[in-house]
Amino acid sequence: MSSVSVIFVCMGNICRSPMAASVLRSELEKADLTHLQVSSAGTGGWHVGDPADRRAQAALARRGYSTEHRAQQFKRGWFDEYDLVVAMDRDNLKDLRRLAPSRSTAQALRLMLEFDPDAESVDVPDPYYGSAGDFDLVLDLLEPACRGLVTHLQTSSPTLGRPDLRPHVMRTRGLP
Numbered sequence: 001m002s003s004v005s006v007i008f009v010c011m012g013n014i015c016r017s018p019m020a021a022s023v024l025r026s027e028l029e030k031a032d033l034t035h036l037q038v039s040s041a042g043t044g045g046w047h048v049g050d051p052a053d054r055r056a057q058a059a060l061a062r063r064g065y066s067t068e069h070r071a072q073q074f075k076r077g078w079f080d081e082y083d084l085v086v087a088m089d090r091d092n093l094k095d096l097r098r099l100a101p102s103r104s105t106a107q108a109l110r111l112m113l114e115f116d117p118d119a120e121s122v123d124v125p126d127p128y129y130g131s132a133g134d135f136d137l138v139l140d141l142l143e144p145a146c147r148g149l150v151t152h153l154q155t156s157s158p159t160l161g162r163p164d165l166r167p168h169v170m171r172t173r174g175l176p
Helices: 016-030 054-062 090-099 103-108 132-156
Strands: 005-010 037-042 084-087
Touching: 005 016, 005 090, 016 037, 016 054, 016 132, 054 132, 084 090
Parallel strands: 005 037, 005 084
Antiparallel strands: none
8 A cells, every 4th residue: 555645844944843843643543544654854854864853852752753854955856756745834834835736736735734623823832942831832733733634634635545636635614
């Protein structure tokens, strides 16, 4: 069976996107969908090779999530390698859209909080310049969004082969 692949993207790949990847892996394990591929990257390359921010690691560890991570920068060719590219906020979405090889690829990109119908915003706030508590807030946002993403993956792809998940992703809040 082919595997579905998801990549989360934030700015430096040391806070939000690795946290999202860790939470999604945990949710996939609960749903017995561990064959799905999950990764994360940043639009910028400042932290390539670094572990997740120590505050992100601490927040993940407190809730029992894996902290294993090495930062990487998103590359244009990866649009063809991942079934679903999910940005953490509108700024990173804009950067990814500029990098996209085609208009249809750019339109297929999604925001993380689109997968949480109860989210009050579309942006996962960047906790980097904040306190340790801001990392916990990010997890509070990521957990229901990741559960929603798992549900989306299950309903969009009953066989979880290699479907084209992008056009079927939820469109909420009047986003393009």
